[in-house]
Amino acid sequence: MTENKNPYLPDLATVIKVIDETPNIKSYQVILNDPEKMKMFSYEPGQVGQLSVFGVGESTFVINSPPTRMDYLQFSVMRVGEVTSVIHELHEGDQIGVRAPLGNWFPYEDMKGKKILFIGGGIGLAPLRTLILFMLDNRADYGDITILYGSRTPPDLCYKDDLKEWESRSDVSLILTVDTEYPGWDKRTGFVPTVLNEIAPSPEDTIAITCGPPIMIKFVLQNLAKLNFKDENIITTLEARMKCGIGICGRCNIGSKYICKDGPVFSLAQLKEYRAEI
Amino acid sequence: MADTGFVQKEKLNDFLNELSKDAVVYAPCLEGDTVIFKAFDSGTTLCLDRPANNPPKLVVFPQSETLFSFKYKKDAEDPRKMSVELEANTDFPRAIIFGARPCDAKGFRIYDSVYIDTNTPDPYYKGRREKTMIATLCCSAPSPGCFCVAVGGGPAHREGSDVLITQLEKGYFIEPVTEKGRAILNVPRIEDGEQYAEEAHKRQLESHDLVRNPFAEDGQPKISRALFDLDEFWEHVVSKCLSCGACTYLCPTCYCFNITDEQALNNGERIRSWDGCMFSHFTLEGSGHNPRPTKFKRFKNRVGHKFLYYPEKYNGVIACCGCGRCIRHCPVSVDISEIVSYLRGPRFEFTNEPPESMGTDTNSQEQKQ
Numbered sequence: 029m030t031e032n033k034n035p036y037l038p039d040l041a042t043v044i045k046v047i048d049e050t051p052n053i054k055s056y057q058v059i060l061n062d063p064e065k066m067k068m069f070s071y072e073p074g075q076v077g078q079l080s081v082f083g084v085g086e087s088t089f090v091i092n093s094p095p096t097r098m099d100y101l102q103f104s105v106m107r108v109g110e111v112t113s114v115i116h117e118l119h120e121g122d123q124i125g126v127r128a129p130l131g132n133w134f135p136y137e138d139m140k141g142k143k144i145l146f147i148g149g150g151i152g153l154a155p156l157r158t159l160i161l162f163m164l165d166n167r168a169d170y171g172d173i174t175i176l177y178g179s180r181t182p183p184d185l186c187y188k189d190d191l192k193e194w195e196s197r198s199d200v201s202l203i204l205t206v207d208t209e210y211p212g213w214d215k216r217t218g219f220v221p222t223v224l225n226e227i228a229p230s231p232e233d234t235i236a237i238t239c240g241p242p243i244m245i246k247f248v249l250q251n252l253a254k255l256n257f258k259d260e261n262i263i264t265t266l267e268a269r270m271k272c273g274i275g276i277c278g279r280c281n282i283g284s285k286y287i288c289k290d291g292p293v294f295s296l297a298q299l300k301e302y303r304a305e306i
Numbered sequence: 307m308a309d310t311g312f313v314q315k316e317k318l319n320d321f322l323n324e325l326s327k328d329a330v331v332y333a334p335c336l337e338g339d340t341v342i343f344k345a346f347d348s349g350t351t352l353c354l355d356r357p358a359n360n361p362p363k364l365v366v367f368p369q370s371e372t373l374f375s376f377k378y379k380k381d382a383e384d385p386r387k388m389s390v391e392l393e394a395n396t397d398f399p400r401a402i403i404f405g406a407r408p409c410d411a412k413g414f415r416i417y418d419s420v421y422i423d424t425n426t427p428d429p430y431y432k433g434r435r436e437k438t439m440i441a442t443l444c445c446s447a448p449s450p451g452c453f454c455v456a457v458g459g460g461p462a463h464r465e466g467s468d469v470l471i472t473q474l475e476k477g478y479f480i481e482p483v484t485e486k487g488r489a490i491l492n493v494p495r496i497e498d499g500e501q502y503a504e505e506a507h508k509r510q511l512e513s514h515d516l517v518r519n520p521f522a523e524d525g526q527p528k529i530s531r532a533l534f535d536l537d538e539f540w541e542h543v544v545s546k547c548l549s550c551g552a553c554t555y556l557c558p559t560c561y562c563f564n565i566t567d568e569q570a571l572n573n574g575e576r577i578r579s580w581d582g583c584m585f586s587h588f589t590l591e592g593s594g595h596n597p598r599p600t601k602f603k604r605f606k607n608r609v610g611h612k613f614l615y616y617p618e619k620y621n622g623v624i625a626c627c628g629c630g631r632c633i634r635h636c637p638v639s640v641d642i643s644e645i646v647s648y649l650r651g652p653r654f655e656f657t658n659e660p661p662e663s664m665g666t667d668t669n670s671q672e673q674k675q
Contacts, residue, residue, distance in 0.1 A: 034394050035426045036373045036565075036576070082376040082390055082576070083569035087592075109592030123390045242595055269591050271565045274426040277581070278562030279589050281607070284615035303535065305597075 035274050038080045038125025039065060043118050044100055049186045050179075052107045053151055054116055055092070057100040058126065070129075071095055073136060073158040074265060074293045077128025078273050079103055079115065087111040088270045088288070090155040091128060096165035101128070104154045104186065130273045131292050134159050134237065134263065142235050143171040147248050149220045149240025150179050153186050155265045155292075156239055160194070167199060174229060178205040178220040182213050203227060221247035224255075231257040239265045246306050249296055259297035266292050310499030311480035311491050318478065321495045322346050322404060329400035329439070332365045334358035346404070354405050354473065357449055359635065361410045361558035362403045366434045367417065370579040371395070373430065373565070378572040398433035403440045409454050409629035411442045411466035413558025416627065419620045420561060430578070439486055442467035443478075444510050448517040451630025453643045456519040458526065459628055462510035472506040479506035520643040521650065526624070529613055530651030540602040543645050546638045547584075549601045553632035553640070554582030559612065559625045562588070583608050613646055 045057040056079075060066040073094055078086045087109075093102035107116045118124065136159065144163065148156045156175075163170050175194060179185045185204065194202045205216040205223045216223055221244065229236075236257050238248045245264055252262050268280035268287045275289030282304045285291065299306060313321045325331045326346060334341045334357075335350040341358040343365070344350065374394045381387035403410075414435070421431040445452075445461035454460055464470055468487030472479040479502045482488040490496070499506075521527035533539055554560040564581035568574055581588060584604050590596045598604045616625035626642070633641045 034374075034429050036429075036578075037392060037394050040390055040392070080576075082378070082392075083567050083574045085567050086565065112592060121387055123388060125390075125392075241593075267591070268597060269589055271563070275424075276420055276428065276561070277564070278583055278611075281611070281615065283610070284618040 035127070036272070038078070038086075038127045041101075041124050041126045043120055043122045043124060046118065046120060049104060049188070050184045053104055053186055054107075055102055055104045055187075056115070056118065056124075057093070057102050058124065059100050060126065061123075069098070069101075072129070072133035073162045074131075074133035074155055075129035076131050076273075076288075076292060077101070077103065077126055078130065078270075079105075079111075080125030080127070081111060081114050081118070082123075082125060084114045085111045086125070086127070086271070087115075088130075088267070088273065090158065090265070090292075092154040092157045094158050094162035094165060096162055101126070104151060106151045127273060131288055132290065134265075134293050136162065139235050140169045141171060143233055144173045145229050145234055145236040146173070146175040146177070147220060147224060147236060147238040147240075148175070148177045149244040150184065151186060152238075152240030152244070153177055154239075156237060157187055157190065159237065161190075164197075164200070171233070172201065173199065174201045174203070176203045176205070176220065176224060176227065178207070178218075178223065180207045181210050182206055219247075220244050221251045224248060224251050228255060231255055231261065235261050235263060237263045237265075242306070249306060252296075259300060260295050262296040264294060264296070264299075266294065308491060308498040308500060310482075310503055311496040312477055312499040312502050313480060313496055314477040317495055319352065321493065322352070323348070324493050324495055325402055325404065325490075329402045329437075331402045331404050332362055333404040343403070352405075354443055357407050357409075357445070357452075357629065357631075358405075359631070360556055361413060361629065361631065362406045362440075363410075363413060363417070363558055363561075365401050365403050366414065366438055367431055367561065367580075368434075370577055371430060373576045373578050375573065375575045376569075395430070396433065398430075398437050401434070401438040403438060405471070406440055406442045406467070407445055407629065408442055408461060408463040408465075408467065409452075409459055409627040410558050411440050412454075412459050412463060412627040413466070413629070414440065415466040416559040416616070416623070416625045417561055419623070439468045439489065440466060441469035441471055441480075441487070441490065443471045443473065445513055446473060446509070447513050449630060449634065451633035451641075451643075452628065453518055453520055453630060454628035455514060455517045456521045456527070456643065457624045457626050457628040461513040461517060470510075472509055474502055474505055474509060479503065481506070520647045526622075527613065527646050527650050529646070529649045533649055533651050534606070534610065534614065537602065539648075540606045543648065544602060544605040544640060547601055547605060547640050548638055549584050549586065549604070550637060551582040551584040552635055552637065553642075554584055554608070555580060556631040556635055558627055558629055558631075583611070609642060609645060609649070612642075613649070 040061040041058045047055040076090045080086045089103040091101050105112050105115045146156045194200045266287050270280050270288045271277040273288045275286035280287035283302045285302050331346040332343050333346040335344050336353045341353045342360050343358050343362045372395045374392050377391045378388045421428040464483050468484045469490050470481045479499050562581045563578050589598045612625040
C-alpha cells in the first residue's frame with residue numbers, strides 16, 4: 029500500500045526523540061513506520077499535520093523541521109488541552125498517528141532575493157523555524173534575515189539550541205525579548221509588537237512573516253502597517269481548532285476559506301480580502 | 307421496459323416490503339406525533355402526509371459513524387512496547403430513501419460538492435451515497451415555513467433524486483430520474499405508469515405557486531455585504547436565539563462534524579458525529595481563544611455559510627434548500643428566511659425599538675414573561 033486514499037486514516041509513526049523546550053512545550057521527532065512512505069514523504073515549509081494518540085484524539089501541529097532535513101519530522105506541542113496533555117506523556121518508541129502534510133505553505137519562491145523579517149512569539153516560532161532553517165539551508169537565495177522573537181520569560185523561549193546558533197551566525201540578526209525583567213536576563217524586555225516599533229525595520233524590499241498568539245499577531249500586523257509594510261508583503265500563519273484537516277468539518281473557516289486547506293499561510297492582503305476579523 | 311411505474315395506494319406497503327428485500331428502506335414513519343425517517347419494517351407506520359421532522363441525511367451521513375477501529379497490541383519481543391493496528395470502516399449497506407422531499411434530495415447535492423467533488427473525497431459519505439437510491443415524493447402543498455422556490459428548488463424539483471414519486475388519487479406515479487433510479491421499475495408489484503403520466507406532470511406543477519418566496523420574485527437573494535458585516539444587525543436579529551443547535555441537526559444541508567475517539571481496554575474506534583456551528587465549544591481552542599465567541603458571530607457564520615461562503619465556492623449555489631425545518635422547529639421562532647430577506651438591504655437604522663419591518667413577535671415575548 030503506497031497511497032493512502034482515505035484522508036482520515038493516519039499513517040502509523042514512532043516517536044524517536046522527545047525534547048523539553050520549555051516548562052510546557054515539548055518537541056517530538058517522529059518517523060513513519062513504513063520506511064517506503066517515510067522515504068517518499070514530501071512537504072513544503074509551513075504545512076501542518078494531525079498527530080493522533082489513538083483513544084484520545086487528534087490535534088494539528090506544524091511540521092517544524094524543514095524538508096531539507098528529512099531524517100525525521102518534528103512537531104512541537106504546548107500542553108493546553110486533552111490531546112496535548114496526553115502527547116506530553118509520550119516517550120521514545122511510542123506509537124502515534126500522523127496525517128500530513130495538510131494545508132498550504134510559505135511562498136518561499138516569491139521571497140527569493142528579498143530581505144526577510146521573522147516576528148515570532150512563544151510557540152509561534154514553530155512554523156517560522158521551518159522556514160528559517162529552510163532558508164539557512166538555501167542561504168544564498170535570500171537577503172538579510174532578521175529574527176525578532178519573544179516570550180513571557182526566558183525559560184519560555186523555544187528552540188534554545190537554534191537561538192544560540194542563530195545568535196552566533198553573522199548572516200542572521202537575532203533580537204530576543206521577554207515580557208518583563210527577569211533575573212539574569214540582560215537582553216531586551218517588552219512585548220514583541222512594542223520591540224518591533226523600537227527596532228523599526230525598513231519595509232524596503234522586505235517580507236515580514238509573523239506567528240504567535242492571536243493578540244500578538246493582531247498588534248504586529250498593526251505596527252507593520254505603521255512601518256509602511258505593504259499588505260502583500262506581510263505573511264502570517266494561522267491556527268484554529270481543526271478536526272478533519274481537509275476543509276469539510278466547518279470549524280476553521282474565515283468566510284469561504286478554510287485555514288486547514290486554503291491556509292494556514294495567508295498574506296495580510298488575503299486576510300483583508302476575506303474580511304478576517306483579526 | 308416501461309419508462310414509468312405506478313403503485314396502487316393500498317399496495318404501497320407491499321411495494322416497500324419488496325424494496326426492503328434488497329436494501330434497507332428508510333421512510334418517513336410516525337413516532338408518536340412526529341414523523342421521522344427510519345428503517346421501514348412491518349411494525350412501522352408510514353406517513354407521507356407532511357414532511358418528516360428530520361431530513362433523511364442520516365442515511366448517507368449517520369449521526370454517528372465509525373471511521374476506523376484501532377487495536378493496541380503488545381510487542382511479542384519487547385512487552386514494554388505497544389504496536390497499533392488500524393482498520394478502516396468500509397461497511398456501507400445498500401439503502402433506499404423512500405419519501406424524501408425535493409428539498410431533502412437537493413440537500414444531498416449540496417453535500418456532494420463538499421464531500422465527493424474534491425481532491426480529497428470523503429470515502430464514508432461517498433461509499434454510502436453510491437449505495438443509496440433516493441426516491442423523492444413531490445410536494446402537493448407547502449408546509450408552514452417552506453420556501454424552496456426562493457432558493458432554486460420547487461415542489462417537484464428533480465436535482466439529487468434518483469426517482470420522483472407523485473401522489474395521485476389512486477396511488478403513486480413513479481418516474482426514474484437517473485440510471486440508478488431505473489432499477490425501481492424492476493420491483494415486483496409495480497405497474498406500467500404511462501396512463502398516469504399526464505395527470506402526474508400536471509399535478510407536479512400545481513403547488514409551485516403556493517410556496518412563499520420571501521426574497522424576491524426571481525429567487526436567489528442578493529445580500530448586502532455592508533449589512534452582513536454589521537455586528538448590530540446580528541445582535542438585533544438573533545438576540546432571542548438559544549444556541550440549542552436544533553436548526554443544524556434538522557437541516558438537510560448542515561454537514562459540520564466532530565471526530566472523537568472511544569476506547570475500552572486495548573480496542574477502540576475513531577468516530578465521526580454531527581456537530582453544529584451554533585455551539586460555543588465548536589470553535590473553542592485549547593488555549594481558551596475562541597474566534598467565534600458570541601452567538602451573534604456563530605449565527606452570522608451559519609447564515610453566511612449558506613448564503614455567501616458556499617455560493618462563493620460553488621458557482622453561486624445557495625447551501626439552503628428552503629425546507630423550512632429550522633423555522634418550524636426553532637423553539638423561539640428564529641426565521642432564517644426573514645433574516646436573509648432583511649439582508650438584501652437597504653441598510654436600515656437601528657434604534658432601541660425594532661423597526662416594524664423586523665416583525666418581532668411581541669406576543670410570544672409577553673407570554674414568556
